[in-house]
Amino acid sequence: MSDAPPDETRLAAEIERLKAEFPKTRELYREVCALLFFRHGITPTANRLYQLVKRGSMGTPTAVLGEFWTELREKSRVRIEHPDLPADLQAVAGELVATLWTRSSTAARDALDALRDEIEVQRGEAQRAVVAARDELARVEGALEQRTGALLAAQVEVRELEKAQAEGRAQRQALEAELERVRATLAARDREFVEVREGFSRDLGKQRDATERAEERFRASEKRALLEIDRERSAATKLQKELDEATHRAEQKDADHRRASETMQAQLGDARHQAGVLQGRLDAVQAENTRLQTEMMTLREAETHARETRASSESAGVRKAPRPTRSPRAVPTAKPATRRKKAV
Incomplete structure (x- = not known):
């Protein structure tokens, strides 16, 4: 036993x-x-x-x-x-x-005793295997918890990126709307400038007819008018050049904005910075537009002054005694400076 x-x-x-x-x-x-x-x-x-x-x-x-x-x-x-x-x-x-x-x-x-001993050995091995399996299960559960935490953090980051992308998209749409408004404003200013130029051409034709009828009487006035026209032409040329530069800058800003919009989709982290840069450039365009408007008002005042000067000269010439008549000579016509306005 x-x-x-x-x-x-x-x-x-x-x-x-x-x-x-x-x-x-x-x-x-x-x-x-x-x-x-x-x-x-x-x-x-x-x-x-x-x-x-x-x-x-x-x-x-x-x-x-x-x-x-x-x-x-x-x-x-x-x-x-x-x-x-x-x-x-x-x-x-x-x-x-x-x-x-x-x-x-x-x-x-x-x-039977040997079988019991063998069973006891197998049971011990099974218990050790169960302990090892439990340890492995604990390790796997820990790794799963870490991966779950990383997944939750990634989901939070994705939501933040989606939110930033939505904000960037809204800012881009606002900038595009502002750019369209600026374009419409510049187009309206261009049409207004064309109308002013046409009116100036008509007025200049009338002055040319009057100058041909009284060349000798209005020579001094003509010189002043020619000088005034030259100054206006220079101012108009300068204004056209500045307007072309502003148009070129606006086109560059538009290209920069498109590049910034494409870059925004790949680099959401720089969206706000790019929006700030575009806003600054847009402010510069508005400031340039304000300056051009001021110069245009100055040009209109100069044109009004020239008209008043010619009217006063014409009334003064009528009161003077007529000089001996001479064959009228063709008076050189000052053509208005042509300008082209590119749509921004």
């Missing part, structure tokens, strides 16, 4: 179950003897039985244990009865079969 102690917890649970099934003390001791000897491979003793059951007096487990061994020997003894065999041969044959049965039982118990 194996002297290795069984699992005390399992043994105690089985004895408690037997106590519930066998309320009589002697029957309970008999079942505990069978449990220890046949199931767990433990040789029962009176002290061991009493420690496990804890019922009755010490004589009860001793008496039950004696009955158990007597019954076990009776059951293990093999009787061979045959009419042709002598009585002594029958006893020897019975002892031989009993010995064979005992040895086979011992061998079976040894095999």
Whole structure:
């Protein structure tokens, strides 16, 4: 028999179950003897039985244990009865079969003990594998939590980028609307300038007819008018040049804005900075437009002054005595300075 102690917890649970099934003390001791000897491979003793059951007096487990061994020997003894065999041969044959049965039982118990040991080893390995699997599961869960946190951070960053992109798109649309308004304003100013130039050409034709009829009387006035026209032509040329430069700058600003819009889609982080740059350039265009408007008003005032000067000169010439007539000469005509305005 194996002297290795069984699992005390399992043994105690089985004895408690037997106590519930066998309320009589002697029957309970008999079942505990069978449990220890046949199931767990433990040789029962009176002290061991009493420690496990804890019922009755010490004589009860001793008496039950004696009955158990007597019954076990009776059951293990093999009787061979045959009419042709002598009585002594029958006893020897019975002892031989009993010995064979005992040895086979011992061998079976040894095999069972080896199997139990192997199972215990496998159980230990399984427990270690379970612990390793739990550690791996904890590591995987930690990595999953880290990846989940990184994913949540990436989602937050994506939402922030989408928000910044929406803000950049709104700013770009606002800048495009402002640029269209500036273009419309410059186109209106261009049309107004063309109308002013045409009116100036008509007025200049009238003045040329009057100058041809009174060349000698209005020579001094003509010189002043020519000087005034030259100044106006120079101012108009300068204004045209500045307007062309402003148009060129506006086109450059438009190109810069388009490049900034394309760059904004790839670099959302620079969207606000680019919007600020475009806003500054737009303010510069508005300031330039304001300056051009001021210069245009100055040009109109100069034209009004020239008209008043010519009118006063004409009225003064009528009051003077006419000089000897001469063949009229062609007076050089001052052509108005032509300007082209490019749409911004």
